[in-house]
């Protein structure tokens with residue numbers, strides 16, 4: 813991956829991490845307005861955008877995402893970012909733009925989801 817792209821994803825990931833940390837801080841300080849609509853399961857969807865209006869506590873899902881962001885940032889530092897953890901192929905800029913914390917290429921992800929559906 814080109815350095816310019818790495819820098820771009822680094823910025824996106826740091827912004828997402830800050831957003832989660834900010835939400836957590838606000839939740840801890842009690843300065844929150846809980847809106848059930850903010851607790852959607854869309855966080856993990858293709859858009860992967862952290863809902864900016866989300867003002868809940870740091871739930872399991874955010875903690876999970878937070879960990880993934882940390883991992884992705886570490887990979888950027890070690891120059892491993894953007895490679896599929898399963899097959900080693902490039903994940904692809906389009907997919908990473910939609911989901912910067914993606915660890916698998918679309919083929920491996922589809923396969924994984926297919927297996928999960930079968931097991932689930």
Ligand SMILES: [Zn+2]
Pocket residue numbers: 896897898899900901916917918919920921
């Ligand atoms: Zn793959």
